[in-house]
Amino acid sequence: MRKHSDQTSxxxxxxxxxxxxxxxxxxxxxxxxxxxxxxxxxxxxxxxGLINYHFTSKEKLIEVCVERxxxxxxxxxxxxxxxxxxxxxxxxxxxxxxxxxxxxxxxxAKISIVSDLSSPHRNANSVTSYQAILxxxxxxxxxxxxxxxxxxxxSTIQSAFLxxxxxxxxxxxxxxxxxxxxxxxxxxxxxxxxxxxxxD
Amino acid sequence: MRKHSDQTSxxxxxxxxxxxxxxxxxxxxxxxxxxxxxxxxxxxxxxxGLINYHFTSKEKLIEVCVERxxxxxxxxxxxxxxxxxxxxxxxxxxxxxxxxxxxxxxxxAKISIVSDLSSPHRNANSVTSYQAILxxxxxxxxxxxxxxxxxxxxSTIQSAFLxxxxxxxxxxxxxxxxxxxxxxxxxxxxxxxxxxxxxD
Numbered sequence: 001m002r003k004h005s006d007q008t009s010x011x012x013x014x015x016x017x018x019x020x021x022x023x024x025x026x027x028x029x030x031x032x033x034x035x036x037x038x039x040x041x042x043x044x045x046x047x048x049g050l051i052n053y054h055f056t057s058k059e060k061l062i063e064v065c066v067e068r069x070x071x072x073x074x075x076x077x078x079x080x081x082x083x084x085x086x087x088x089x090x091x092x093x094x095x096x097x098x099x100x101x102x103x104x105x106x107x108x109a110k111i112s113i114v115s116d117l118s119s120p121h122r123n124a125n126s127v128t129s130y131q132a133i134l135x136x137x138x139x140x141x142x143x144x145x146x147x148x149x150x151x152x153x154x155s156t157i158q159s160a161f162l163x164x165x166x167x168x169x170x171x172x173x174x175x176x177x178x179x180x181x182x183x184x185x186x187x188x189x190x191x192x193x194x195x196x197x198x199x200d
Numbered sequence: 201m202r203k204h205s206d207q208t209s210x211x212x213x214x215x216x217x218x219x220x221x222x223x224x225x226x227x228x229x230x231x232x233x234x235x236x237x238x239x240x241x242x243x244x245x246x247x248x249g250l251i252n253y254h255f256t257s258k259e260k261l262i263e264v265c266v267e268r269x270x271x272x273x274x275x276x277x278x279x280x281x282x283x284x285x286x287x288x289x290x291x292x293x294x295x296x297x298x299x300x301x302x303x304x305x306x307x308x309a310k311i312s313i314v315s316d317l318s319s320p321h322r323n324a325n326s327v328t329s330y331q332a333i334l335x336x337x338x339x340x341x342x343x344x345x346x347x348x349x350x351x352x353x354x355s356t357i358q359s360a361f362l363x364x365x366x367x368x369x370x371x372x373x374x375x376x377x378x379x380x381x382x383x384x385x386x387x388x389x390x391x392x393x394x395x396x397x398x399x400d
Contacts, residue, residue, distance in 0.1 A: 127370065143372075144387060152391065156356075162317045
């Protein structure tokens with residue numbers, strides 16, 4: 001092994017493993033249980049021993065990947081801020097894209113949300129999501145109202161995702177279809193964006 | 201009628217055990233882990249064997265009691281409908297009393313909410329709570345909007361309760377004080393009760 005490039009190649013290998021794992025989670029419908037360490041090693045072109053060396057356990061590796069994946073969602077929220085002028089449209093499309101992301105990565109999303117709700121802490125993924133929503137809300141909202149609205153939107157996205165199997169029955173929205181998701185969140189955003197707040 | 205009186209006393213004993221357990225959960229800050237089967241037997245004046253005979257396990261008994269306790273909350277929601285005319289006031293005081301109840305029974309509430317979110321089903325406690333909120337909402341809301349608003353309110357109550365330890369930091373509301381709870385839910389109800397919907 002070339003000694004001078006050891007540090008670089010160490011970071012490279014970690015990235016390669018994270019990238020391979022994230023890809024495999026994606027093709028496994030977001031279910032980390034269906035991704036074996038053997039498959040990760042094969043996909044990343046490294047040995048199982050090297051994965052254990054860098055991440056100590058599969059659980060630890062999955063945790064790192066979940067954080068990466070969640071950061072991608074948050075990035076999509078920020079992206080919307082740049083390309084859409086109307087704050088309501090921006091919030092709507094950001095919300096729909098986050099919900100769609102959760103649906104496409106159901107197991108990862110469930111692990112992340114339930115764990116954040118059960119053991120809340122300041123660095124939780126949910127806190128980052130909350131802050132991303134907060135930054136997307138229009139300035140028209142007063143400070144306190146803005147925080148409450150962001151929290152209500154995040155709570156609704158998370159709960160609706162978790163209980164989507166009974167949403168058709170309870171809410172009359174089929175959250176398994178794009179049409180149902182758009183229609184549901186159209187109402188959610190409409191309720192939060194009162195004439196009062198948009199006219200501020 | 202020997203058989204008849206056997207059945208009656210059987211139901212009586214079950215009720216006595218449920219009542220004793222519910223009381224003990226209440227005096228243990230809503231934490232079923234702190235209630236021993238020995239204490240239940242003593243408080244109900246029955247043997248441990250009889251408890252196991254009727255409920256098979258402490259977990260099963262706790263489950264029955266949690267449902268009872270949650271039904272009390274739902275009753276308080278309905279009660280508010282009778283004594284308060286203004287729908288916004290009714291919703292506000294109902295919401296505050298539910299949140300206060302959750303805070304006073306934190307372990308039971310956490311078990312119930314996290315379990316409903318993780319494994320949603322039609323007979324979940326959360327579904328009953330959702331329907332109670334729905335029946336409290338004013339008729340001014342259109343059908344779809346009403347369901348979405350009820351769901352948003354329930355999601356917000358549940359999430360706010362679960363993440364209350366970081367609420368001060370994230371939301372600037374101290375959800376451990378009555379003042380903080382009232383102030384937070386004042387904003388929540390204000391956001392849901394838009395001029396648009398109340399003027400319908």
